[in-house]
Amino acid sequence: MRNDDIRLASRLLIRVLRGESLEAAMEVSGAALASARIRAWVYGVCRHYFSVSEQLANICRTPLTKLDREVFAVLLIGVYQLTHSDAKPHAVVSESVEAIKRMHKQSAAFLVNAVLRKVDRDFRPASLSGKYELPEWLIEKLRAAYGEKFIRSHLACLNSRMPQCLRVNQRKISPQDFHAALRSQNIDFTILREDTTVRLRDPQPSRSIPGYSEGWFAVQDASAQMPVRELDLQPKLRVLDACAAPGNKAFQLLEHDVELTALDINPTRSAWCETESSRLGLPLVITEGDATNKCWWDGRPFDRILLDAPCSATGTIGRHPDVKIHRAPGQLAALQDRQVRLLSNLWDVLALEGVLVYATCSLLPEENDAVIGQLAVANKDVRIEPLNVHPSERPLIVSREFGAQIFPDSDWGDGFYLAKLRKAKPAS
Numbered sequence: 001m002r003n004d005d006i007r008l009a010s011r012l013l014i015r016v017l018r019g020e021s022l023e024a025a026m027e028v029s030g031a032a033l034a035s036a037r038i039r040a041w042v043y044g045v046c047r048h049y050f051s052v053s054e055q056l057a058n059i060c061r062t063p064l065t066k067l068d069r070e071v072f073a074v075l076l077i078g079v080y081q082l083t084h085s086d087a088k089p090h091a092v093v094s095e096s097v098e099a100i101k102r103m104h105k106q107s108a109a110f111l112v113n114a115v116l117r118k119v120d121r122d123f124r125p126a127s128l129s130g131k132y133e134l135p136e137w138l139i140e141k142l143r144a145a146y147g148e149k150f151i152r153s154h155l156a157c158l159n160s161r162m163p164q165c166l167r168v169n170q171r172k173i174s175p176q177d178f179h180a181a182l183r184s185q186n187i188d189f190t191i192l193r194e195d196t197t198v199r200l201r202d203p204q205p206s207r208s209i210p211g212y213s214e215g216w217f218a219v220q221d222a223s224a225q226m227p228v229r230e231l232d233l234q235p236k237l238r239v240l241d242a243c244a245a246p247g248n249k250a251f252q253l254l255e256h257d258v259e260l261t262a263l264d265i266n267p268t269r270s271a272w273c274e275t276e277s278s279r280l281g282l283p284l285v286i287t288e289g290d291a292t293n294k295c296w297w298d299g300r301p302f303d304r305i306l307l308d309a310p311c312s313a314t315g316t317i318g319r320h321p322d323v324k325i326h327r328a329p330g331q332l333a334a335l336q337d338r339q340v341r342l343l344s345n346l347w348d349v350l351a352l353e354g355v356l357v358y359a360t361c362s363l364l365p366e367e368n369d370a371v372i373g374q375l376a377v378a379n380k381d382v383r384i385e386p387l388n389v390h391p392s393e394r395p396l397i398v399s400r401e402f403g404a405q406i407f408p409d410s411d412w413g414d415g416f417y418l419a420k421l422r423k424a425k426p427a428s
């Protein structure tokens with residue numbers, strides 16, 4: 001029943017508003033499988049959270065923080081449907097009222113009815129936050145980092161719908177044969193880079209793409225493929241993927257026939273790579289270890305290191321709209337502290353003339369250039385290398401002092417930051 005869907009969706013939303021990730025909440029409830037509509041509502045509320053809350057706050061006499069959480073969730077879903085879907089207004093109102101009654105909140109039925117009847121389908125948010133569907137603090141930080149003109153033209157890209165990009169697994173099939181297989185199934189695609197990255201015109205379940213079971217491809221954004229491409233890999237090099245789980249970039253590394261050590265502190269995330277490892281035919285074992293210390297190290301330096309660091313994930317808001325609700329500026333200092341500790345520890349295990357690529361999916365300078373800056377101040381042997389990615393390749397690549405900031409977009413996927421560092425020989 002539709003109002004049961006509202007009940008289930010509101011439960012999910014409450015979990016997300018309490019801090020659980022959207023993906024985890026969906027997985028636990030099994031709702032992802034149960035109903036595409038529930039999924040659309042919960043994702044939709046998160047995507048439009050700031051404008052929907054602004055309109056609700058304008059209508060409700062009670063401050064939103066004082067509303068009963070279930071009532072708040074039902075109202076968010078109702079306002080979202082009224083403003084961002086073509087659902088019939090009277091149906092949305094009556095089903096929401098029915099749903100709140102079934103949730104044993106009889107006394108709130110009048111409020112739900114009164115509030116939803118006042119919703120303006122053409123509401124124009126007054127705040128920047130509502131206009132751009134982003135938290136105020138994030139807009140301020142991006143403005144300070146990239147300037148007013150840039151953010152006015154590019155803020156909207158943070159909420160872009162993300163593409164489905166594939167990386168051809170060259171251990172299994174040549175790019176040309178894979179392209180031919182897509183064409184034979186009338187799947188429309190664009191080749192993005194070096195024939196091995198394609199973007200599908202219409203996203204679809206991975207399992208229905210030719211060669212899924214045979215492991216012909218991995219699903220990976222074009223932007224997420226860049227850090228490994230910057231490592232100048234050759235067969236037999238000794239490579240460390242220091243924050244490897246769930247293994248997307250480690251599989252890309254393994255296609256190059258390198259001697260890989262993959263490390264991650266989180267065994268649950270690491271276990272996720274097992275199925276993918278057998279599907280792709282790329283043997284990956286992620287060792288449990290903390291890359292801020294050297295307990296896991298055998299003492300032999302690495303020729304290449306990938307540090308795909310844990311971060312605020314502010315470049316992934318298009319795909320994970322809950323990130324903009326969960327992140328707070330107060331979290332950034334701890335993230336930066338961990339990034340600096342990871343980078344300085346890993347610098348010690350890099351061979352002379354070795355290359356380290358530092359990557360995050362954050363758009364914030366404090367997690368990116370500022371981290372590299374701290375390493376460079378503390379170590380005389382840090383040499384910043386030019387990147388192969390170039391602003392002319394894509395409109396939203398911004399050169400920074402040490403690396404490059406790639407903004408999210410609907411062609412290449414999530415936003416990323418990259419910097420490439422070489423350990424220079426000491427001057428004699």
Ligand SMILES: C[S@@+](CC[C@H](N)C(=O)[O-])C[C@H]1O[C@@H](n2cnc3c(N)ncnc32)[C@H](O)[C@@H]1O
Binds near residue numbers: 247250263309
């Ligand atoms: C951005 S994710 C890595 C994604 C992965 N490289 C991929 O492409 O699939 C960051 C990872 O860092 C791990 N991590 C966080 N702190 C760590 C630490 N001190 N040592 C090792 N791994 C850590 C997290 O468990 C998480 O899996």
